[in-house]
Amino acid sequence: MTTLRTAGRTDVGQLRENNEDVIVTSDRLALVADGMGGHPGGEIAAEVVAGVVPAAFTGQSVAELEAAVRAANWAIRDRALTQTGLEGMGTTVCAAGLLATGHVALVNVGDSRAYLFHEGSLNQLTRDHSLTAELIERGELQEDEAAQHPYYGILTRALGVGSDVEIDRTTLALAEGDRIVICSDGLFNELSSQEIENAMAEGGDASAIVDTLIDGAIDHGGRDNISIVVAEVAA
Numbered sequence: 001m002t003t004l005r006t007a008g009r010t011d012v013g014q015l016r017e018n019n020e021d022v023i024v025t026s027d028r029l030a031l032v033a034d035g036m037g038g039h040p041g042g043e044i045a046a047e048v049v050a051g052v053v054p055a056a057f058t059g060q061s062v063a064e065l066e067a068a069v070r071a072a073n074w075a076i077r078d079r080a081l082t083q084t085g086l087e088g089m090g091t092t093v094c095a096a097g098l099l100a101t102g103h104v105a106l107v108n109v110g111d112s113r114a115y116l117f118h119e120g121s122l123n124q125l126t127r128d129h130s131l132t133a134e135l136i137e138r139g140e141l142q143e144d145e146a147a148q149h150p151y152y153g154i155l156t157r158a159l160g161v162g163s164d165v166e167i168d169r170t171t172l173a174l175a176e177g178d179r180i181v182i183c184s185d186g187l188f189n190e191l192s193s194q195e196i197e198n199a200m201a202e203g204g205d206a207s208a209i210v211d212t213l214i215d216g217a218i219d220h221g222g223r224d225n226i227s228i229v230v231a232e233v234a235a
């Protein structure tokens with residue numbers, strides 16, 4: 001019986017007063033939700049995702065994980081309709097779930113990311129759904145300039161903002177020693193992918209890697225909430 005071995009941490013960072021990121025670490029699911037900033041409901045929207053998705057995902061299929069995220073979208077909208085001041089609240093979600101087949105299902109909405117660390121190198125598995133990501137894809141903006149751009153942080157997709165949501169999904173077969181890294185933008189805006197790769201390459205305990213990365217992001221300024229979950233498939 002395979003399980004997902006997960007280690008994760010979320011940190012408020014150096015500048016923000018609230019932590020609107022929420023993580024899930026279980027033997028079946030690794031998830032990061034980054035509540036939309038500047039909105040009182042951001043944290044609540046992220047918490048709804050962390051409640052609904054683990055309850056609805058049983059490891060059946062990537063379609064089931066996608067349906068769980070869709071259910072979270074409805075739950076956020078329901079909550080926003082019934083509570084004053086929460087209209088328009090939203091969140092990102094990036095989640096990896098272990099399937100009964102031993103494969104890993106991956107879903108993504110917004111600008112939280114999943115990376116695969118395989119044989120010493122780190123590769124981004126997800127596409128960011130943001131205006132700056134679109135500018136980068138069109139060659140009009142450099143990756144390392146995104147966080148300083150006036151459009152930075154404006155999402156083109158998020159949970160909670162519409163009655164339906166387009167969800168990116170894929171299924172992965174992990175090799176022995178592979179690790180998945182799921183994180184909020186508070187990590188990759190402070191640390192380059194090379195710095196994240198270096199920390200992963202040092203190896204060792206996943207929770208020690210998580211601590212190294214969070215500490216690194218704080219040292220670089222910690223301008224946003226920082227969340228990271230490292231996951232691997234264990235026999």
Ligand SMILES: [Mn+2]
Nearest residue numbers: 034185186224
């Ligand atoms: Mn963030």
